[in-house]
Amino acid sequence: xxxxxxxxxxxxxxxxxxxxxxxxxxxxxxxxxxxxxxxxxxxxxxxxxxxxxxxxxxxxxxxxxxxxxxxxxxxxxxxxxxxxxxxxxxxxxxxxxxxxxxxxxxxxxxxxxxxxxxxxxxxxxxxxxxxxxxxxxxxxxxxxxxxxxxxxxxxxxxxxxxxxxxxxxxxxxxxxxxxxxxxxxxxxxxxxxxxxxxxxxxxxxxxxxxxxxxxxxxxxxxxxxxxxxxxxxxxxxxxxxxxxxxxxxxxxxxxxxxxxxxxxxxxxxxxxxxxxxxxxxxxxxxxxxxxxxxxxxxxxxxxxxxxxxxxxxxxxxxxxxxx
Numbered sequence: 001x002x003x004x005x006x007x008x009x010x011x012x013x014x015x016x017x018x019x020x021x022x023x024x025x026x027x028x029x030x031x032x033x034x035x036x037x038x039x040x041x042x043x044x045x046x047x048x049x050x051x052x053x054x055x056x057x058x059x060x061x062x063x064x065x066x067x068x069x070x071x072x073x074x075x076x077x078x079x080x081x082x083x084x085x086x087x088x089x090x091x092x093x094x095x096x097x098x099x100x101x102x103x104x105x106x107x108x109x110x111x112x113x114x115x116x117x118x119x120x121x122x123x124x125x126x127x128x129x130x131x132x133x134x135x136x137x138x139x140x141x142x143x144x145x146x147x148x149x150x151x152x153x154x155x156x157x158x159x160x161x162x163x164x165x166x167x168x169x170x171x172x173x174x175x176x177x178x179x180x181x182x183x184x185x186x187x188x189x190x191x192x193x194x195x196x197x198x199x200x201x202x203x204x205x206x207x208x209x210x211x212x213x214x215x216x217x218x219x220x221x222x223x224x225x226x227x228x229x230x231x232x233x234x235x236x237x238x239x240x241x242x243x244x245x246x247x248x249x250x251x252x253x254x255x256x257x258x259x260x261x262x263x264x265x266x267x268x269x270x271x272x273x274x275x276x277x278x279x280x281x282x283x284x285x286x287x288x289x290x291x292x293x294x295x296x297x298x299x300x301x302x303x304x305x306x307x308x309x310x311x312x313x314x315x316x317x318x319x320x321x322x323x
Contacts, residue, residue: 010059011052015043018093032161042086056100061107068110077113084112129262130154132311134251139196141249144207145221146241148200152178153259154311155304156191157267157279160238160256164229166220173198181281189281192297192304196312263307270306275299 022039025031049067050059067087071080091104130138139150152158156178158166170180176198178191193201201220211217212226221229229238242256267276279300 009053014094018090034161042083061105064106065109077118081112128258129265145204148204151197151200155194155197157260157263167218191279192301194308266307266310267303270303275303
């Protein structure tokens, strides 16, 4: 390895190569646009702090400690932990790919917040789920496509990346199901659709904009510009749209991901955690999962019906469709 490669500027020798690798993974469908943007944003943040011409060999543990202190001034423990992880991924890339000849020493001052700090912060923030009355108000007040997105979050525990990458081929509106692997884990999911969700999906699809790029033609959700919800960088994110809605309705600000918290919390009251995890796309590490070949639709419907009764105080009219 040439000495010059070990002392290259952080932007040219590390950030550019790292983002190029991640962009390749995004193009092949192995990395979501949301995750790529998160890496891109934290890389720019690191460059702004350390300096784009800073030599990799000159970065010290003290620099990372100062960087963490700066982040902690504006970010809560959960966000801080996530961004520290992403920053470490970037610098570990340098070691794994031969850009530097020894691992970066981050020092103890660049550690994630402790479990105790995370727990105390979460307790101080209060509940991270929506109550039934809040969700009903949001669904009634939201326009398309946000109304459909909220329903999918409440009905199927969909998060931002699920919404952005949901393909038309996953929809079985006649049978009342969605069959869609979670992008984050690749785990297959089969979710019964409520009558309200089906009706909202039909309404949205009837007014769905004309697609701009052929690559986005198979997506359920397109922006007004006809681009994929996750790929149109000029579009507002689901989280921003949710915040606008909750602010207007004077509902406590929570992230769109809180819809997954809501489904997980209420669904677990059905006392069938296996089905809750199946709908949410969670990995099951139990040995029994190795031998379990399928889960009956009746059990999935029971969980879905339980959440529906909590939200609307009525049973669902969903019927079991053909697999």
